Amino acid sequence: MIEIQNLTKKYGQVVAVNNISFSVRKGEILGFLGPNGAGKSTTMNIITGYLPSTSGTVTVDGYDILTHPDEVKKRIGYLPEAPPLYRDMTVTEFLKFVSNLKNVPRKKQKGQMADIMELVGLTDHRKRLVGNLSKGYRQRVGLAQALIGNPEVLILDEPTVGLDPKQIIEIRRVIKALSQERTIILSSHILPEVSAICERIVIINKGEIAAEDTPERLSRGVDQVLKLNLTIKGPVKEIVAAIKKIDGVTYIQSSGAAPDGGNKFILEGVNDGIKEKLFFAMAENGWPLTEMKPSVMTLEDIFISVVTKGQEVR
Amino acid sequence: MFTVAKKEISTYFKSPIAYVLIGLFMLMISVLFYTPFSLGSGDFMPVMDSMGFFLIFLVPILTMRILAEDRKNGTEVLLLTSPTSLTKIVVGKFLAMYFIFIIITILSLIYPLIMVAYGAVFTVQLAGAYIGFLLLGAAFISVGVFASAITENQIISAIISFVALLAFWLAGTFSTQVGGDIAKFLNWISLTARYDVFTRGLLGLPEIAYFVFFTILFIFLTVRVIERRRWIQG
Numbered sequence: 417m418i419e420i421q422n423l424t425k426k427y428g429q430v431v432a433v434n435n436i437s438f439s440v441r442k443g444e445i446l447g448f449l450g451p452n453g454a455g456k457s458t459t460m461n462i463i464t465g466y467l468p469s470t471s472g473t474v475t476v477d478g479y480d481i482l483t484h485p486d487e488v489k490k491r492i493g494y495l496p497e498a499p500p501l502y503r504d505m506t507v508t509e510f511l512k513f514v515s516n517l518k519n520v521p522r523k524k525q526k527g528q529m530a531d532i533m534e535l536v537g538l539t540d541h542r543k544r545l546v547g548n549l550s551k552g553y554r555q556r557v558g559l560a561q562a563l564i565g566n567p568e569v570l571i572l573d574e575p576t577v578g579l580d581p582k583q584i585i586e587i588r589r590v591i592k593a594l595s596q597e598r599t600i601i602l603s604s605h606i607l608p609e610v611s612a613i614c615e616r617i618v619i620i621n622k623g624e625i626a627a628e629d630t631p632e633r634l635s636r637g638v639d640q641v642l643k644l645n646l647t648i649k650g651p652v653k654e655i656v657a658a659i660k661k662i663d664g665v666t667y668i669q670s671s672g673a674a675p676d677g678g679n680k681f682i683l684e685g686v687n688d689g690i691k692e693k694l695f696f697a698m699a700e701n702g703w704p705l706t707e708m709k710p711s712v713m714t715l716e717d718i719f720i721s722v723v724t725k726g727q728e729v730r
Numbered sequence: 731m732f733t734v735a736k737k738e739i740s741t742y743f744k745s746p747i748a749y750v751l752i753g754l755f756m757l758m759i760s761v762l763f764y765t766p767f768s769l770g771s772g773d774f775m776p777v778m779d780s781m782g783f784f785l786i787f788l789v790p791i792l793t794m795r796i797l798a799e800d801r802k803n804g805t806e807v808l809l810l811t812s813p814t815s816l817t818k819i820v821v822g823k824f825l826a827m828y829f830i831f832i833i834i835t836i837l838s839l840i841y842p843l844i845m846v847a848y849g850a851v852f853t854v855q856l857a858g859a860y861i862g863f864l865l866l867g868a869a870f871i872s873v874g875v876f877a878s879a880i881t882e883n884q885i886i887s888a889i890i891s892f893v894a895l896l897a898f899w900l901a902g903t904f905s906t907q908v909g910g911d912i913a914k915f916l917n918w919i920s921l922t923a924r925y926d927v928f929t930r931g932l933l934g935l936p937e938i939a940y941f942v943f944f945t946i947l948f949i950f951l952t953v954r955v956i957e958r959r960r961w962i963q964g
Binding site for chain 1: 733734737740741744745803804805806807808809810811812813814815960961
């Protein structure tokens with residue numbers, strides 16, 4: 417559906433996006449992840465035709481954004497980082513304006529606007545001025561605006577930024593619902609968000625793609641490092657000393673008393689039979705191991721490891 | 731195109747700016763009108779002349795926000811990523827401004843009609859002068875729209891269009907100070923000199939063509955400037 421090939425964007429001497437390529441299949445939700453200033457917004461601005469690229473091509477549904485901008489723009493609904501809103505219009509007036517701008521046939525406008533307002537939860541606010549709405553509701557108006565014209569592709573630049581947790585869950589639910597019949601690119605620097613709704617993730621850092629895979633496979637890549645939460649009954653110092661002797665342990669730290677009378681520890685090490693070795697070491701000393709819980713590497717950790725790895729190479 | 735125009739017109743009438751501008755213009759014409767009228771003159775042409783001059787102050791205030799505001803508020807993204815072409819958007823914005831200008835023009839017709847009520851004749855020349863005024867307005871507004879496209883600061887936009895319009899206005903005056911080809915050129919580009927043709931009661935085809943060309947040129951330049959900015963700095 418969306419093909420991005422060797423895309424480069426320079427602002428003068430500054431390279432914002434450096435030779436990136438990826439594609440998004442029809443009906444897929446792609447998470448576009450990266451720290452602030454990584455080039456996420458620039459890439460999205462290029463895909464939607466707001467900015468021209470320095471070199472490289474973007475095609476949507478077979479149409480090149482440079483040669484057939486109107487065909488591409490027709491197919492895309494875009495929610496930029498700062499939602500483009502006219503504050504002096506009511507929600508209904510604004511959405512009607514956008515409908516006309518996107519050439520939605522007059523007959524269809526009313527029904528479509530009603531459906532969209534229902535979907536994003538704006539129906540009760542339709543007569544209010546956009547400028548008087550709270551940030552969360554303005555974000556919804558921004559999303560509604562992107563949905564007008566029923567585009568096949570949605571490009572959402574940080575759609576949940578500035579929302580409260582309840583609203584974030586709601587917006588995620590909306591995006592998930594939308595993904596049934598649409599292709600979506602969603603950018604974020606918040607990881608749980610991306611792992612919650614995206615099927616595939618592209619991590620971008622300093623204008624270059626640092627990693628690209630499904631959330632599960634990306635997690636697996638970091639699985640060689642094991643992080644365990646332990647509760648052991650016994651003397652803290654001796655336990656720490658004993659664990660340090662185990663092959664493959666890279667980090668051990670006591671983390672206070674457990675409710676069952678034991679002591680808590682955090683352990684990190686190479687994931688190679690370390691659990692068994694730990695069990696036998698503790699059993700030998702007669703210290704009951706009452707809890708051993710692997711703490712899953714979150715996307716947060718993956719993100720940081722991928723991004724910092726990139727820095728070391730440089 | 732009309733979508734954008736309609737939206738802009740409603741924006742102007744929702745804010746005080748349209749009313750303030752119309753009121754200001756009416757006040758100025760009233761003051762100007764009083765002198766010949768109290769002397770019993772039925773000649774509206776001198777007033778028309780000054781009306782043209784007032785547009786230099788009026789148009790920059792009218793047009794300063796038309797494109798600059800979209801850029802500042804980020805709504806430019808919405809316009810540029812919509813399937814509506816940039817030319818249509820710019821023309822739509824121009825038409826909105828021109829619509830407000832036409833309202834002002836129609837309101838100003840009250841004064842010659844008062845003269846007619848007191849026995850003056852509504853002449854063909856006056857009709858011609860009004861056609862000239864409408865053309866002059868179009869040319870001025872196109873400059874204002876252009877100035878609004880080159881900056882995101884409304885005040886700077888207003889100053890640029892004011893200076894530009896003043897230059898076009900004074901070009902004719904300067905031409906009397908210098909001689910030769912420069913004078914000819916200054917006279918040629920001067921909007922005043924051409925507007926004067928209308929207020930003298932003549933309907934010149936070259937003048938009409940000049941105003942139309944001038945307007946189209948500046949609308950075209952506006953589109954180019956926005957395009958160019960996208961390519962250069964993003």
